[in-house]
Amino acid sequence: MRNRANIFYSLIVLCVSGTSLWAQNKFAQLDMELPTPNSYRNASGGPGHAYYQQQADYKMDIRIDDKTQRLSGEEVITYRNNSPDRLEFLWLQLDQNLFKPDSDSKLIRVERMEDFRSIKSLTRRNFEYDGGFKVESVEETSGRAMKYFINKTMMRIDPVKPLEPGQSISFKIKWWYHINDRSKVGGRSGLEYFEEDKNYLYTIAQFFPRMCVYNDVEGWQNKQFLGAGEFALPFGDYEVKITVPEDHIVGATGELQNASQVLSSQQRDRMKQAMNSDQPVMIVTQAEAEENEKEQSTGNKTWVFKAKNVRDFAFASSRKFIWDAQGVDIGSKRVLAMSYFPKEGNPLWERYSTKLVAHTIKTYSKYTIDYPYPVAISVHTNRIGMEYPMICFNGGRPEKDGTYSEGTKYGMWGVIIHEVGHNFFPMIINSDERQWTWMDEGLNTFVQYLTEQEWERDYPSRRGPARYIVDYMKGDPNNIAPIMTNSESLFQFGNNAYGKPATALNILRETVMGRELFDYAFKTYCERWKFKHPTPADFFRTMEEASAVDLDWFWRGWFFTTDHVDIALSSVKHYQLNTHNPEVEKAFQKKQDDEQVPFIKTERNKKDIPQTVNERDANIDDFYAKRDVYEVDALDKKEYEEFKKKLSAEELELLNKNQHYYEVSFENIGGLVMPLIVKANFADGSQETIRIPAEIWRKRHDQVSKVFVFDQEVVSLELDPLLETADTDLSNNYWPTRSIPSRFELFNERRNYENPMQRQKRLQE
Amino acid sequence: MSFAHSYYFAFAEIEYKPTEKRIEATLTASIHEMEDVFKSKKLVKKHLEGMSHSKENLKKIEAELGADFYLVLNGEKVLLKLLDFECTLEGKINFYLYRDEIVLPKEASFLVFKTLMKAYENQQNKASLIIGDHRQTIVFLKNSEKQKINL
Numbered sequence: 001m002r003n004r005a006n007i008f009y010s011l012i013v014l015c016v017s018g019t020s021l022w023a024q025n026k027f028a029q030l031d032m033e034l035p036t037p038n039s040y041r042n043a044s045g046g047p048g049h050a051y052y053q054q055q056a057d058y059k060m061d062i063r064i065d066d067k068t069q070r071l072s073g074e075e076v077i078t079y080r081n082n083s084p085d086r087l088e089f090l091w092l093q094l095d096q097n098l099f100k101p102d103s104d105s106k107l108i109r110v111e112r113m114e115d116f117r118s119i120k121s122l123t124r125r126n127f128e129y130d131g132g133f134k135v136e137s138v139e140e141t142s143g144r145a146m147k148y149f150i151n152k153t154m155m156r157i158d159p160v161k162p163l164e165p166g167q168s169i170s171f172k173i174k175w176w177y178h179i180n181d182r183s184k185v186g187g188r189s190g191l192e193y194f195e196e197d198k199n200y201l202y203t204i205a206q207f208f209p210r211m212c213v214y215n216d217v218e219g220w221q222n223k224q225f226l227g228a229g230e231f232a233l234p235f236g237d238y239e240v241k242i243t244v245p246e247d248h249i250v251g252a253t254g255e256l257q258n259a260s261q262v263l264s265s266q267q268r269d270r271m272k273q274a275m276n277s278d279q280p281v282m283i284v285t286q287a288e289a290e291e292n293e294k295e296q297s298t299g300n301k302t303w304v305f306k307a308k309n310v311r312d313f314a315f316a317s318s319r320k321f322i323w324d325a326q327g328v329d330i331g332s333k334r335v336l337a338m339s340y341f342p343k344e345g346n347p348l349w350e351r352y353s354t355k356l357v358a359h360t361i362k363t364y365s366k367y368t369i370d371y372p373y374p375v376a377i378s379v380h381t382n383r384i385g386m387e388y389p390m391i392c393f394n395g396g397r398p399e400k401d402g403t404y405s406e407g408t409k410y411g412m413w414g415v416i417i418h419e420v421g422h423n424f425f426p427m428i429i430n431s432d433e434r435q436w437t438w439m440d441e442g443l444n445t446f447v448q449y450l451t452e453q454e455w456e457r458d459y460p461s462r463r464g465p466a467r468y469i470v471d472y473m474k475g476d477p478n479n480i481a482p483i484m485t486n487s488e489s490l491f492q493f494g495n496n497a498y499g500k501p502a503t504a505l506n507i508l509r510e511t512v513m514g515r516e517l518f519d520y521a522f523k524t525y526c527e528r529w530k531f532k533h534p535t536p537a538d539f540f541r542t543m544e545e546a547s548a549v550d551l552d553w554f555w556r557g558w559f560f561t562t563d564h565v566d567i568a569l570s571s572v573k574h575y576q577l578n579t580h581n582p583e584v585e586k587a588f589q590k591k592q593d594d595e596q597v598p599f600i601k602t603e604r605n606k607k608d609i610p611q612t613v614n615e616r617d618a619n620i621d622d623f624y625a626k627r628d629v630y631e632v633d634a635l636d637k638k639e640y641e642e643f644k645k646k647l648s649a650e651e652l653e654l655l656n657k658n659q660h661y662y663e664v665s666f667e668n669i670g671g672l673v674m675p676l677i678v679k680a681n682f683a684d685g686s687q688e689t690i691r692i693p694a695e696i697w698r699k700r701h702d703q704v705s706k707v708f709v710f711d712q713e714v715v716s717l718e719l720d721p722l723l724e725t726a727d728t729d730l731s732n733n734y735w736p737t738r739s740i741p742s743r744f745e746l747f748n749e750r751r752n753y754e755n756p757m758q759r760q761k762r763l764q765e
Numbered sequence: 766m767s768f769a770h771s772y773y774f775a776f777a778e779i780e781y782k783p784t785e786k787r788i789e790a791t792l793t794a795s796i797h798e799m800e801d802v803f804k805s806k807k808l809v810k811k812h813l814e815g816m817s818h819s820k821e822n823l824k825k826i827e828a829e830l831g832a833d834f835y836l837v838l839n840g841e842k843v844l845l846k847l848l849d850f851e852c853t854l855e856g857k858i859n860f861y862l863y864r865d866e867i868v869l870p871k872e873a874s875f876l877v878f879k880t881l882m883k884a885y886e887n888q889q890n891k892a893s894l895i896i897g898d899h900r901q902t903i904v905f906l907k908n909s910e911k912q913k914i915n916l
């Protein structure tokens with residue numbers, strides 16, 4: 001149905017209601033939700049003039065006993081109090097206490113008897129294993145014992161005198177623990193035993209008592225480690241001596257200090273080659289590693305590593321390691337990308353791992369900050385992926401016969417990019433993981449997506465594209481938590497802390513801000529907070545400040561609520577202007593009248609009444625009956641001329657343009673306000689897409705309308721044609737209405753086609 | 766960190782076609798999560814992606830899925846038939862299920878959706894029902910595994 005609108009009354013009637021509280025909330029600034037800016041963190045989202053952070057330097061002596069699979073260590077921590085506060089006590093993290101038999105993480109697990117229906121599940125339930133820290137001593141450097149108290153995964157040390165601002169303290173801790181077998185008790189680090197050659201592969205982390213963060217936001221971050229929320233750690237310099245069986249190869253955070261003592265001259269030569277090569281060079285080949293596996297020598301060797309300005313330290317050690325490396329240019333520096341993996345990782349690992357490491361640090365450097373460390377390492381473990389500064393442990397294992405599925409390949413690629421990417425979030429841009437998982441996982445998953453797309457065109461990224469978050473977000477919001485929820489209270493980590501924030505950032509980049517503004521602001525955040533401790537507010541504020549885009553509505557909707565996107569194209573009305581030109585208007589009226597569907601009686605009467613009276617009797621029809629209402633007479637023409645005289649040249653031109661006006665109404669069903677992206681398809685096959693900022697919803701949140709003006713008549717309209725807003729119901733996005741095939745129907749259609757392999761077969765016949 | 770299996774979320778899109786008296790459903794979960802459960806039940810040795818789509822296998826999977834995902838109509842358990850399954854490169858597995866000769870009784874149609882809940886403490890599922898223009902999205906949790914279908 002088309003309407004004729006008179007030019008002299010307003011075309012656009014926006015439904016402007018009073019200020020409903022609800023609508024006000026959607027676009028209100030985040031004043032209540034964010035902490036007040038102060039001298040430590042300023043209003044623009046940067047570190048304030050009084051920003052400080054603590055420093056924790058470590059000197060460690062670590063030993064792995066391959067016979068008993070025990071790790072023992074001694075460390076001297078030098079802690080510098082850069083805060084303006086006097087510290088009566090110091091808090092350290094004993095994460096390995098998660099593996100104590102009485103750990104809270106076990107006690108707080110909700111259980112029902114029906115969860116244990118098999119003997120196997122009961123055995124696992126009752127499996128007792130003590131992998132907790134055995135702290136042997138805490139001493140001053142003079143050797144005098146210090147007072148300490150262990151509260152589950154936290155240890156408090158009480159110095160004799162409080163630590164004053166600007167003061168440092170050094171103390172020594174001695175400890176040991178059983179290294180957990182990851183296949184039995186899980187864990188981010190631990191050991192893997194290879195039955196066939198009777199060798200261990202150690203990926204070691206969270207292995208030493210580590211200082212907690214003390215800062216302006218939380219004081220001591222001494223929230224217990226329950227398993228989900230990861231770590232909050234201060235920066236420092238590390239010097240670590242690692243003693244392992246002499247036939248082990250060790251990879252670690254930092255630079256190797258004693259290559260001449262632990263590497264052969266051939267290996268050292270290969271390292272030099274690798275540094276200058278843009279392709280991986282083998283430092284230890286598979287043949288050499290297989291030889292090494294057989295020896296099981298009993299002597300020991302000590303590897304020494306130094307790392308500057310890192311927040312943690314991890315290492316891997318095994319006689320099974322194959323080792324390759326290549327150089328990669330980052331800014332003016334050359335970084336060594338390396339991989340350590342057992343033969344079980346091949347053929348995938350030799351082919352891809354080191355190249356992926358190099359690609360990841362290069363791509364992340366483009367979007368965030370230049371990778372600042374000298375090495376970047378990927379170590380192969382089974383299944384898990386876990387990150388530490390400069391080094392990470394990654395899954396992706398082929399079958400025993402050397403074959404692997406496409407899924408395994410993409411899984412391995414994805415996990416290496418993800419874990420190497422964690423060097424940037426949170427290792428360098430050091431957010432508090434225990435409090436906010438999304439700040440590292442979400443931001444990292446977002447840049448992971450960008451990196452994957454640069455690795456292979458149309459890479460099947462698991463998270464990032466808007467359409468993948470739709471299932472999770474749609475419907476009942478009561479059982480999902482906002483992104484701004486503490487890590488331990490989250491359900492569905494994968495979607496909430498990884499997928500949703502990564503999607504939100506993608507939408508910000510592609511749909512709300514545009515790539516140029518987004519990239520600049522995102523990089524600004526990274527530059528401001530590298531080697532510092534940012535909070536969510538610092539991120540939110542910086543993104544706005546560096547882009548001049550008010551994003552409070554976006555943070556509010558996507559990060560503070562569980563609303564979802566479901567915007568419907570609810571009605572479309574078509575108008576054309578009344579030209580007042582009788583030639584045009586009367587012809588238009590005739591066409592409209594001719595197109596009217598006749599009443600049923602008209603049709604039937606044509607047959608049943610052969611002739612009416614006035615058809616028989618010529619004297620019945622008078623002036624009214626005889627006149628042609630569509631005829632243009634002199635008076636019409638005169639009136640039109642007079643009408644035209646009242647118009648300016650511009651008004652007349654507009655009138656004669658014969659444009660089409662569409663009043664389109666939109667309904668917000670899901671609650672999240674989003675930009676409106678409307679694509680119009682015209683009869684001649686051409687298209688036009690109009691993008692309207694989300695602020696169109698600012699006065700009324702549930703319903704808005706907009707008038708679109710086109711030179712041609714529209715055949716159809718689509719809302720969100722490129723699926724960029726995570727709209728959870730596409731069935732209401734089209735005019736005229738379009739039915740959306742279900743997944744089942746789509747599959748059935750696909751299934752009836754020949755698959756690529758069948759086609760190939762036919763080709764060969 | 767990134768566990769291969771950190772979704773703890775399965776989703777089902779279920780369409781009821783009243784004129785055909787037919788139900789068509791797509792159950793989506795993470796390959797890794799499903800694979801772990803199937804391995805523990807000895808349904809698959811290595812990877813779901815490599816599992817054959819033989820009639821025999823489909824029957825076994827159908828039975829396994831049917832233990833946790835089914836309709837209850839007028840108090841009676843109604844199982845769906847497995848047409849096929851498909852693994853995506855994004856790490857998801859889709860199971861395509863259907864059942865003919867189905868009439869949903871107005872006040873007595875329920876859906877049970879506890880897939881993976883026994884295996885994962887934090888598992889939560891969601892189903893999206895389509896019946897003509899009517900749409901309903903239902904959340905399934907550990908203590909609410911059975912939910913009413915609004916007609």
Ligand SMILES: [Zn+2]
Pocket residue numbers: 418422441444766767
């Ligand atoms: Zn991660």
